[in-house]
Amino acid sequence: MISKPDEQIILLGGGVAGLATGLELARRGRQVTVIEKGPVAGGLAQTFQYETPAGVFRFDIGGHRFHSHKPEIIGWVQDLMGADLLYVPRISRIYLSDDGKAGGKFVDYPLQFPGALSIFSPGQAVKILSSYAAATVRNRLDGSGPDVSFEDWVVRRFGRALYEVYFEPYTEKVWGISCQDLSADWAAQRISLPSLSEAVKRAISPGAAPPATIISHFWYPRLGFGMIPNRMKREIERLGGRVLLGTGATGVTPLESGGFAVTINDGRGSQILDADRVISSIPMNFLLACLPTESGSRQVAEDFKLRYRDIILIYLAIKTRQVSNDSWTYFPGRSLLVGRTHEPKNWSPLMAPDGYTSLAAEVFTSQGEPTWEQADEVLVQRAVDDLTGIGFMTAGSLHQGWVKRVRFAYPVYDIGYADKVKTVRQFLAQWPNLHLVGRTGSFRYMNSDGVIEDALRMADYLTGVRGEYVDVSQGYKVD
Ligand SMILES: Cc1cc2nc3c(=O)[nH]c(=O)nc-3n(C[C@H](O)[C@H](O)[C@H](O)COP(=O)(O)OP(=O)(O)OC[C@H]3O[C@@H](n4cnc5c(N)ncnc54)[C@H](O)[C@@H]3O)c2cc1C
Incomplete structure (x- = not known):
């Protein structure tokens, strides 16, 4: 057993990775404190809520469906969520045309x-x-x-x-x-x-086996995916752990004992918490910036810069019952700003008020690019023009629009990334009580099912259920 039953464990980041690892460790009797910079739990898996005179509109950061090929992982989420999980059909289409504009066709995707x-x-x-x-x-x-x-x-x-x-x-x-x-x-x-x-x-050869199919259904919480991290937070607190929201980690100082002094700031001031063990799910570059300069961490960050892709979500409240049946609709055309949409009400009827629906339009971009800097009203108008121009949305049906800019949405697997990640991990390995979990923190492209499995494997390793940490990203397939 790596971790002693009475040790204090600090988890940096309150997304799915930090919360699921914290919850599993709390269930196994460890003292856990989750430090989350944002005002709500969930990181990329949170759900935003907009109150309007027509009612409440709810949106994920891009639709988050839950699916796993492993019954154990589905069971873990089902146990947590009970009757709040809906089973939803998956229908995805792609809009293909010569120039990405009008005249194209919607076809099944993939x-x-x-x-x-x-x-x-x-x-x-x-x-x-x-x-x-x-x-x-x-x-x-x-x-x-x-x-x-x-x-x-x-x-x-x-x-x-x-x-x-x-x-x-x-x-x-x-x-x-x-x-x-x-x-x-x-x-x-x-x-x-x-x-x-x-x-x-x-x-x-007509006798050959039928084609492999993609998943036909997925799980989705009634009030948006954010219910899952919120439930994890509630469980951690029920078990005596802490989840500090609106609190960023600003320093991680290794101590001679093998533990760490973690500096946190909640906007009103800083304080230092002692930890026997730190588990990080914050962007790797942020973790390196928290470590002491004399360790060489800044140089490692500079030499092995890891790139993350950001995203803009354009949320459209629409005065109509339904835009389409799709779970997701893909728009590859370069001339369209929007890359993908989903209609939250097709996932749960509670995502938009009666008589209305909504679309969440994903725009793939990064901070510093011209699109990132555009005013919210311009982005909403551009999305509406795109979607009405190809006949997907009806002109004049927009009720209201909102925009969210989200950093660190995707680890970029550019050529050479794997060697960079390996070097950063080797550097961090000098501190045996510092661990990485999840997608953002360990730069491994996984959906929430992979992240939850990773959290379980980390908890298994630390509490002696398994003798070694199993990297679930090896062979992990996103579908
Ligand atoms: C557009 C989009 C669509 C997706 N769709 C799906 C889907 O359909 N199904 C699915 O299963 N998965 C989906 N995913 C993936 C899913 O969001 C991730 O796998 C999962 O949320 C990653 O969790 P994480 O905890 O590893 O990272 P994150 O959610 O990034 O958590 C890291 C946390 O660290 C916090 N943080 C950063 N710096 C600090 C600091 N200094 N101190 C304290 N906290 C800090 C951040 O605020 C954040 O909350 C999607 C992702 C995106 C971007």
């Missing part, structure tokens, strides 16, 4: 073949199929070389034509970098589009 070929002109469909066939043959003959970039990975498996019309535009829109600079790891973790090859196989 593309399902061979039906999806019908959205392309016959000439383009032939090009896609022949380039796919050529890629498959090439891959069979010489498929041994490593894939370095996202582009390498996709073109090798699906051919250049499909890459250009389908994979490249949305991926570059999300990440803001060329697919040649994005690591192949991202593709391997994210893409499951076996249906083109399976469709071809089935066409030539």
Whole structure:
């Protein structure tokens, strides 16, 4: 057992990672204090609420559906949430057109073949199929070389034509970098589009197995995903732990005892808390900035700068019953500001008042880019113009709009990121009682299910249930 039953554990960050780890440790009798900079629990998984004369509109930071391939993880969340979890059908579509503007078509997402070929002109469909066939043959003959970039990975498996019309535009829109600079790891973790090859196989051998399908349903809390972290917070407090909101960690000073003096600030002043152990889920760069300069942490941060992608959410309250049936709708077109929308009421009827619905439009950008600096009213208008221009939303139906800018939304898997993360982790390993958990804090692209599993594995390791810490991100697939 690594952690002693009576030790004080401080968790930096009150997102899903910090809260789930804190909760599991509190359940196993540890004294935990979660330090969260933001005014509410949940980090990226929180739900915002807007009161209007028409009623309350609720929005996640981009829709957060809960799903796991592991019954144990689903069970963990079900135990926490009880009857507050709804089981929701998943319907995703993508708007594909030549220029991303009017005249395009909405089709199932991910593309399902061979039906999806019908959205392309016959000439383009032939090009896609022949380039796919050529890629498959090439891959069979010489498929041994490593894939370095996202582009390498996709073109090798699906051919250049499909890459250009389908994979490249949305991926570059999300990440803001060329697919040649994005690591192949991202593709391997994210893409499951076996249906083109399976469709071809089935066409030539009709007895072959049906195609693998994506998940058809997911779990969602009645009042938004933020109910999950709020419930974790409540449980931690019920077990005697503390969750300090509106309180940032500003210093983490290693002590000779192996513990740490953690400086926190709640906006009224600073104080120091002693901890036997610190578990961090705050952005890696922030943790490095909290450590003493003489340790060399600032230099490590400078030399191995890790990039995170930010996001803007444009929340639209709409005076109509429903915009579409979709859980998510994807807009890869470069000429559209909006990259993806979801309609919260399709996830839970309590997300918008009667007679109204809403859309959360995601705009992939980063602080410092021109879009980030645009006024809220301009962003709302641009989103409405995009969505009405292609006929998705009805002109004149906007009731009210709000904008949220969210930093550190995605760890960027650019080429070379893995070596940088490894170096930073090696640097931090000089403090055996300092641990990293979650997505943001350990720079591992995982959804909340992976983050919860990571929290459980960390608690297992620290309390001696397992002899070693199991990195759940190895082989983790986002779908
Ligand atoms: C647009 C979008 C859509 C998503 N959709 C889904 C989905 O559908 N399903 C799903 O399961 N997952 C989804 N995710 C992923 C999910 O949000 C994350 O996996 C999860 O929330 C990460 O939790 P975390 O605790 O690791 O990180 P975070 O939520 O980033 O938590 C880190 C916390 O640290 C705090 N912090 C930072 N600095 C300090 C400091 N100095 N002191 C104290 N606190 C500090 C931050 O305020 C934050 O609360 C989505 C993410 C995004 C961005």
